[in-house]
Amino acid sequence: MIKIDNITKSFGEKVVLNGVSGVFEKGKPNLLIGASGTGKSVLLKCIVGLVTPDKGEVFYDNRPFYASDRDVKTDIRREMGMLFQGGALFDSKTVEQNVMFPLDVLTKMPLDEKLDRVNFCLKRVSLENSNKKMPSEISGGMKKRVGIARAIVNNPNYLFCDEPNSGLDPQTSVLIDELIQDISEEFDITTIVVTHDMNSVMGIGEKILFIYKGQNLWVGTKNDITHSGVQELDDFIFANKVMRSLRQQE
Numbered sequence: 001m002i003k004i005d006n007i008t009k010s011f012g013e014k015v016v017l018n019g020v021s022g023v024f025e026k027g028k029p030n031l032l033i034g035a036s037g038t039g040k041s042v043l044l045k046c047i048v049g050l051v052t053p054d055k056g057e058v059f060y061d062n063r064p065f066y067a068s069d070r071d072v073k074t075d076i077r078r079e080m081g082m083l084f085q086g087g088a089l090f091d092s093k094t095v096e097q098n099v100m101f102p103l104d105v106l107t108k109m110p111l112d113e114k115l116d117r118v119n120f121c122l123k124r125v126s127l128e129n130s131n132k133k134m135p136s137e138i139s140g141g142m143k144k145r146v147g148i149a150r151a152i153v154n155n156p157n158y159l160f161c162d163e164p165n166s167g168l169d170p171q172t173s174v175l176i177d178e179l180i181q182d183i184s185e186e187f188d189i190t191t192i193v194v195t196h197d198m199n200s201v202m203g204i205g206e207k208i209l210f211i212y213k214g215q216n217l218w219v220g221t222k223n224d225i226t227h228s229g230v231q232e233l234d235d236f237i238f239a240n241k242v243m244r245s246l247r248q249q250e
Contacts, residue, residue, distance in 0.1 A: 001026050002158060002190050007046050007056035009039075016042045017053065018214040024192050027185050029177075029204045032194045034211035035236055041162065043211065044194050048080060048160055049073065060158065078106055081156035081189075083147045083180075085163040089135040095122070096131035099150045106154055121149040125179060141172035145179065152183060159184065159191040165200060173197065177204045198237055201225065210236070 002024040009017040016039045024030040032040045045051040047058050049065060058065040060076050068076075081102075089098050096118055103114045122128055125145040135143060144164060151159055161180060165173035181204045184191040195201065201208060205222035210233050218230045225237065 001061055002047065002192070003059040003062075004043075004047060005057045005059070007043060007053045007058070009042055009046060009051065009053045016214050017046070019056070020211070020214070020216045021056075022209050022216050022219065024190055025207055026190045027188045028206040029181050029184050029191045029193050030207045030209070031201060031205050032192060032209050032211060033196060033201060033236070035196065038211045039214040040194050040211045044160060044162060044192065047192065048082070049077065078154070079157040081151035081154065081159045083144070083151045083159070083161040083164055085166050089143055089146060089150075091135050093135075094131065095127065095133050095135070095138070095146050098135070098146055099153050102150060102154045117153055118149075121153045122146075124152070124183070125149045140167055141169075141175065144168065144172075144176050148176075148179060148183065152187065152189075155187075156189060159189045161191065161193040161195075163194055163196075165195065165197050170199065173199060174203065180204065201237075212236075 005021050007017050007020045020043060032043065034040045042051060046053045052066070057067060060079070063072065063076060065073060065076055090101070093101070099118045099121055100114050103109055103117065109117070118131070119128070122130060125148050127142065127145055127149065130138065130142070135146075138146070164176050164180060168176065177200050180191060180193065183189065193200070202222050205225065208220055208222065208225060209216055210218040210230070212232045218228050218233050220228060225233070228234065
């Protein structure tokens with residue numbers, strides 16, 4: 001579980017986050033949604049420690065991140081996995097080398113154990129026998145699956161996904177969403193997904209936080225998002241053609 005308490009962040013005179021609090025639960029995807037520029041990406045960076053908030057705290061299973069010393073922060077970071085928006089694979093490394101990279105950096109695991117773990121993760125994302133391929137030889141969807149394999153190779157307790165469906169076709173996006181959901185449940189990971197894709201929201205949105213002008217304006221699930229009673233959320237979701245179609249069918 002991850003808990004955020006009163007996260008506040010300004011850049012100059014611009015207040016980007018204004019006292020955001022919330023809880024992200026284990027074993028399910030927790031979605032951060034909101035229009036561009038509302039603060040959700042900055043919030044994610046504050047949660048993982050890439051940006052230091054002006055006020056507030058992030059608790060990882062009751063461990064305060066910002067109030068802790070360097071050793072505790074390092075331990076928490078070792079428990080994180082990241083899926084970046086563009087995949088962020090190393091072009092000069094093979095699929096196998098990309099997935100193995102966190103193990104090379106963070107562990108002293110013997111090579112044979114690293115290979116076993118890499119192969120396990122590649123099989124889990126249905127990319128067995130792709131070890132020696134280069135990123136230039138695989139599709140965008142496959143790159144995202146390699147990114148997921150790399151994110152889970154170190155057995156993380158916390159998984160962060162930044163716009164995982166960016167640049168993907170609808171069918172591949174559904175596969176990536178389902179994979180993120182399955183892995184979160186299977187390994188009991190606290191997963192946070194930043195997205196503006198309403199197909200993802202309606203597909204895997206078991207816990208949703210809506211960020212608006214730097215505040216957490218609404219919390220709920222995909223089952224009640226269309227009846228939130230929050231005008232700003234309605235304006236956001238029904239700007240999407242799929243959601244407009246859903247409303248017309250009700």
